[in-house]
Amino acid sequence: MGEAGAALLTVLTVLAVLGVAVTMLMDRSRDNIRPWVLEAETAQAIYAAESGIAYQLYLERFSDSAEPSFGKAAEKEFADFPPWAEPPADSFVYRLDTGQAMPEVEVDRTRAFLDITSTGVFRNTRATLFARFGKALEDSIFGPALTLDNDAPLEPFPRGQVSGSMRVRTLSPGMASLPWSQGFSLVSYIAEFTDKKYYALEASLQKKLSEEGGESGNGNFSPDEPPDFLSRPDIAFTLGRVEFVNTGNETWVVKGPGRIFSEGEIRVRGRIRLEDVQLLSGKDVVFEDSVAGEDVSVYARNGVFIHGRCRLGIEAVAGKDIILRDKSQTTMGSVLLSVGNRHAAKGADSLNAIRIVNEAVARGFLIAGGSNGRVVMGTPANVVEGVVMASAVWLSGEVRGPVLAQKLLCEGTNARNCLGAGIINRQLLPVGFVQPLQLGPQDRRLYTFKLMDWRRM
Secondary structure (H helix, E strand, O other), X not given: OHHHHHHHHHHHHHHHHHHHHHHHHHHHHHHHHHHHHHHHHHHHHHHHHHHHHHHHHHHHOOOOOXXXXXXXHHHHHOOOOOHHHOOOOXXXXXXXXXXXXXXXXXXXXXXXXXXXEEEEEEOOEEEEEEEEEEEOOOHHHHOOOEEEOOOOOOOOOOHHHEEOOEEEOOOOOOOOOOOOOOOOOHHHXXXXXXXXXXXXXXXXXXXXXXXXXXXXXXXXXXXXXXXXXXXXXXXXXXXXXXXXXXXXXXXXXXXXXXXXXXXXXXXXXXXXXXXXXXXXXXXXXXXXXXXXXXXXXXXXXXXEEEEOOOEEEEEEEEOOOEEEOOOOEEOOOOEEEEOOOOOOOOOOOOOEEEEEOOOOEEEEEEEEOOOOEEEXXXXXXXXXXXXXXXXXXXXXXXXXXXXXXXXEEOOOOOOOOOOOOOEEXXXXXXXXXXXXXXXXXXXXXXXOEEEXXXXXX
């Protein structure tokens, strides 16, 4: 019995030791397996978010869901589709697998391009993706280096000043031109974009300033007193003005999403970086002294002024002038629109202009709407990388992209139709340059959506 008991004790001890060893090995293996499990769950969540963006983009091909007519138009288009494919207003819900959570999709059209944010969920893991889309440039409109909807003939200029084809309505002797598109009006084409953006932003400003609860005084923001967009995404000053000031050497980052409304001027000064911020003013909006930013939206009933080495990814709409100067720059995908002071008394537009002066570089779309809209490049050092559209264009510098105008000015008068010292090089348009969705014909089945930005949030 003694030997049998000892043997049994030995066996039990060995089994206990083996149990502990196996448990330790399994725990260690779980530590190695868990990251793979998390990675797989994240991948599934990302796939769900991607499918949300893809499906929303599919809906966008049939109509702009921001339009009031979207529901009725879509009912006809989707009559034969199953229930899960019915388009809602600005988001959608659908199931690919009843065991999976549905992606959450939001659409933002406050800017010139189409922004889609989609969140996918798989088990306990969430993944959010952001995508921005434009559309491919229309070759029929933006293919030529120079499109001139002119009455007066264009004065001769050296052949090397325009690199690319030309489309001219009224030909000059010896000038080669592509056929003019019958019925095409440059002023009307520009109005398709500028009018829609202007009236939407002006209505938003009026509505917010008329609501109760706005601040009656001035808005003075600094790194010590930043705007609290988390608790108040919309901040309105119905009687005062607004100023963002940073006097220090460290960059102050102001993150949105958030909107500032002001009846008076809005001024941003110093080492400040704006991200996903919209500024709407009943007067002017001014950026100065090294302001930077991305996803910045601006509306000013009067003017927008950018100077002092600023660098902004911006969509700006101004009732009067937009001035970019003093080595300031806009980034690719920016849009500058001057609409011609349409909030003023009825009558003809007063002169309005987008002016690029003092070694500034403008990228994206520059559009001066109205019959008296101008784009002016003040010095040979100025560069535009993108598209220039206006009734009158005065070029002293170089446009690396197409120019569309009714008249070319080589001096600050309306007396002549001439290119002067300006250079137009359509071949230098940046690779992958994308057109804003609202610009031009709106039948979305006729053009291709182009991806501008895709990132995980």
